[in-house]
Amino acid sequence: MIKDRHITLAHGNGGRYMRELIEGVFVRHLANPALDVLHDAAPLALDHRLVPYITTDAFTVQPLEFPGGDIGSLAVNGTVNDLAVSGAVPHFLTLNAIIEEGLAVDLLDRVVANLAEAAATAGVKIVAGDTKVVPRGQGGGLYLATTGVGLRDTGCALGLDAIRVGDAILVSGPVGDHGIAVMLAREAFELKGAVRSDCASVLPFTAPVARFAGTHFMRDPTRGGLATVAHEIARASGTDVHLYEAQVPVRDAVRSVCEILGYDPYYLACEGRVVAVVTPETADDVLALWRTLPHGAQASRVGTIEAGRGRVVLETAIGGSRFLEELEDDPLPRIC
Amino acid sequence: MKRSGQAVAERTVSAAEPIPDARGWLERIHALPLTRRVRIMNVCGGHERSISMAGLRGALPSLIELIPGPGCPVCVCPEEDVHAAIQLVFNQDITLVAFGDMLRVPANVPKGEPRSLQEAHAAGGDVRPIASPREAVKIAQQNPDREVVFFAAGFETTTAPVAALLVEGVPPNLSLLLSGRRTWPAVALLLGSEEPCFDALIAPGHVSAVMGPEEWNFVPAEHGMPAAVAGFEPVSLLAALYSVLRQHLAGRSFLDNCYSAVVKRGGNPTARQLLDRAFDTVDANWRGIGTIPASGFALKDELAQVDTLRRFRLDIDERRKRAGQMPPGCDCARVVLGKIYPNQCALYGKACTPRRPVGPCMVSDEGACRIWWSSGIREGRGERAGSHY
Structure with missing residues (x-):
């Protein structure tokens, strides 16, 4: 652990302070044989019979910590999940941390510890x-960016082009938890x-389902x-x-x-769900499997692909219907 | 307007019958022997939102037309008040707080000037959205060296909590740009016109909970028109629709209360007392409609020190009341009055979208145009309501 209580500009100057920060926080939590801080680049040991997949994402969430997760667990799970829903098994991550002067070292340490735990849970190594x-x-205290590399079977044909009329649409659990948890954590609008947050790796949901011949497409609804x-x-x-x-x-x-603020839950972010x-x-088999998993009890068939012209129709509980349009702008709370 | 003292009348379903669920009410409505078109106005923007979000229009018999009414506080907030708020943000070193919806409402300004509080914010003004009046007090307390202006636009439901703040006493650096309105006078205005554009009324649930359902007795008593107070769940709205349709068919009008879990006789006496202590009832301007008698709340004289207009020696420019109603080509006024449907405005979905709203009805989640757009109605002029799907 480093002695300083807050990050200063000196921790970014490339000298002793920076070495202390890297060794005292990042290496302490993230150490693994592939993370060699003495070299400028890391080799990846990949199975050449499989197809490598790569994805990248940046994380700027405010506040940095929220019920159910923090920016660290989010930075791992966000990237892991992008690979997972593509049908790939994630193996390696890189991590960029852009830290604002004055950030409490304790907070940074908690975030990196949670990041390490999320990486271990998902079975990925931080290699650079x-x-x-x-x-x-x-800066907003701390920004993180991660790039992930995973491997996918050559036989896997998941993709938007595989979708057919008549297909069933499934979700793995309740929607909107992350969006509302973060909003409440901001303590705006005097709501408690x-x-x-549902922030978690979706790999347990995607890995077995990606192997089903009847699975056409998966995505995480962030x-x-x-x-x-x-x-x-x-x-x-x-x-x-x-x-x-x-x-x-x-x-x-x-x-x-949602009712108080006039939000539509269908537009709120999830960080641990799969569509x-x-x-x-195949639908019943997938649902039966998902419902045995932690956080999968409420997995549900929520829709159907029908012939048409690119519209999204919500069939309402009373037997009516309306179109769900593309999100227009940041929703502001309504007046009464 | 003479207020009728008659009590809220009988229920449509007797206590012995089980209360139907939403589908049960729909079945009953479909079983009614309707032979002619029935136009039902819902006063409240919250009702319009529930109706659109539940896809109610498409599920009802085609002879029933649901007409969105004047119950959007953002839509009817006078343009001169919005303009004054924008000018304050620009010309004074203040923090302005307002309910989120107000931030996007466009005012009529020369090209190049910020046309909404949101644009004023983008240009460097200190404008913050809030969701409850208490937040205004909190922000003022957190910034004791700064003047904080609360732009309080709203109906009885949002103005009552503002009254509570005033009665409790507000921090010395907080002032109020008040644009509070009462809903029933707007409906009275519509019913007083030569040919009302509707045959029955769904009265607002939250307003009735505060002010008492009796405020709406004048609809059946003086105009012979069926009326029912409804809540915001489809089941409550359908019960109210069934009630007014039954009244309409029987030729016998009364005020039904289909939101009796929340709406009690006499409303909320505490809230009404607070409103009476803080405000006088005055004639007030409604954007696009004009002055409606006894429809506005104004600060009592003893509360003059919290009046933003006095504190900053601002005069509302009387000429704006004429110049700055609705922008050219915008039909929001007729939408608010229930004379046309949102998609009958020539600008709907063309020049006017939520991304670049021309009129206030495309701004607020309580505004009929915005609600129709959000529920996916893209067809323009001439479409009958509900035929979008």
Whole structure:
């Protein structure tokens, strides 16, 4: 552990302070044989019979810590999940940390510890990294960026182009938890509530399902939520996506906040859920499997791919219907 | 307007019958022997939102038309008030707080000037969205060396908590740019016109919970029109629709209360007392509609020190009341009055979208145009409501 209580610009100067920061925080939590801080680049031991997949993401969440996760666990799971829903098994991550001068070392240490735990849970190694310190006022405390490399079977044919009319749309659990948990953690709008982020690796959900012949497509409904994934499917496949309001799992606490602020839960971010498009014959097998997993009890068939022209239709609980449009702008709380 | 003292009348379903669920009410409505078109106005933007989000129009018999009414506080907030708020942010070193919806409402300004509080914020002004009046006090307390202006636009439901703050006493650096309105006078105005554009009324649930359902007795008593107070779940709205349709068919009008779990006789006496202690009732301007008698809340004289206009010696420019109603081509006024549907405005979805709203009804989640757009209605002029799907 480093002696200083707050990060200063000196921790980014390349000298002794920086070495202390890297060794005292990052290496202490993330050490593994592949993370060699003495070299400028790391070799990747890949199985050449498999197809390498790569993805990258940046994380700027505020606040840095929220019920159910923090920016560290998010930085791992966000990138792991992008690989997982592509049908790949994640193996390696790189990590960039852009730290604002004045950040409490204790907080940084907690974040990196949670990041290490999330990486261990997902079975990925951090193989390269970098830190920078920016002057006070020029960053949100801490920004993280991760790049992930995974491997996918050559026989795997998941993709938007595999989607067919008649396919079933499944979600692995309640939607909107992450979006509402982070919003509540900001303590804006004087709202309080016991909603925890669903931030987690979705690998246990995706790895077995990717091997099913009837699985056509998977995606994690992060920013923009379920409705945005539905739009991506509808636009890419030229079909209509029908969602069933009564079947979409939404926690009561999430629904209440949505009602107060006028949000639509279908547009709220998840960080530990999967949307899968599968043949109708496969749907029950996938749901049965998902429901045996932790956080999978509420897995549900929420919709169907129908012939059409790229629209997303919500069939409402009372037997009506409306279109779910693409997210227009940042929702602001409504007046009454 | 003479207020009728008659009590809220009988229920449509007797206590012995089980209360139907939403689908049960729908079945009953479909079983009614309707032969002619029935136009039902819902006053409240919250009702319009529930109706659109539940896809109710498409599920009802085609003879039933649901007409969104004047119940969007953001839509009817006078343009001169929005303009004054923007000018304050620009010309004074203050923090302005307002309910989120107000931030995007466009004012009529020359090209190049910020046309909304959101644009004023982007140009460097200190504008913050809040969701409850208490946040305004908190922000003022956290910034004791700074003047904080609370732009309080809203109906009885949002103005009552503002009254509570005033009665408790607010920090000396907090002032109020008040644009509070009462809902029933706007409906009275519509019913007083030569040919009302609707045959029955769904009265607002939250307003009735605060002010008492009796405020709406004048609809059946003085105009012979069926009326029912509804809540915001589809089941409550459907019960209210069934009630007014039954009244309409029977030719016998009364005020039904289909939100009796929340709406009690006399409303919320505490909230009403607070409103009476803090405010006088005055004639007030409604954007696009004009002055409606006894429809506005104004600060009592003894609360003059919290009046933003006095504190900053601002005069509302009387000429703006004419010049700055709705922007050219914008039909928000007729949308608010229930005379046309949102998609009958020539600008709907063309020049006017949520991304670049021309009129206030495309801004707020309580605004009919915004709600219709959010629920996916893209077809333009001439479409009958509900035929979008």
